[in-house]
Amino acid sequence: MAGWWPALSRAARRHPWPTNVLLYGSLVSAGDALQQRLQGREANWRQTRRVATLVVTFHANFNYVWLRLLERALPGRAPHALLAKLLCDQVVGAPIAVSAFYVGMSILQGKDDIFLDLKQKFWNTYLSGLMYWPFVQLTNFSLVPVQWRTAYAGVCGFLWATFICFSQQSGDGTFKSAFTILYTKGTSATEGYPKK
Structure with a gap:
């Protein structure tokens, strides 16, 4: 078991x-598979394959190139460099990633209007991301070596994917909708038990 890290x-x-x-x-x-389980649904491996296809063909590659580009353009870990990278990431990188996710998934799902999810959920998802990704990327830019930044983003992306895949399939792009479904599922599971 210890041999996998080297x-x-x-x-x-x-x-x-x-x-x-591949790690990302x-x-x-x-994360997509987890959100399906959290909703109490049967595993939809076709949906997870769509997510994997989109993530491997676009998101992971975009993330890899983007993070290296940011490091090349704004090298170092000085506070001004960190803040500049963070700002660029959230103002340029995040909208591209969110847009590509909604449009890409709509294409892979064969939807008639591939921009409908994007139009309906972009701003909510982007604003939700602003509550999560700046903290992730600040840690990424300040502590993680460049060669591991995409993998680290993938680790944190596991949680984000649980949210954004739920939003794409059932939610409205807000954390509230994701927590509501989890709360509703939790209360409905306990309602069947008699009270002592």
Whole structure:
């Protein structure tokens, strides 16, 4: 079991791009599977494959290139560099990622209006992301080595994917809708038990 970390580290040094892309893709796809379970639904592996396809073909690659571009354009960990990277990430990178997710999933699902989810959920999702991603990326830019930043974003993306996949399928892009479904599921599960 202890041998996996050195092997992963070697792979990340030798082949950083595919290693990060596969880690990111696996973690975000697992987030989709988790949100299905949290809703009490049967596993929809076709949906999870769609998420994996989109994440591996676009999001993970975009993230890898984007994070390296930010580091090249704004090198270092000085406070002004961190804040500039964070601002660029949230003002440029986040809208691209959210838009690509909603449009990409709509294309893969064969929806007639591929922009409908984007129009209905973009702002709520973007604003929800502003409550999560700045903290993640601040940690990423200040503590994580460049070669691991996409993988770290994938670890944090696992939680985000649980939310955004729910939003794409059932929610409105707000954290409130995600927590409401979890709360409703939790209370309905306990209602069947007699009170003591």
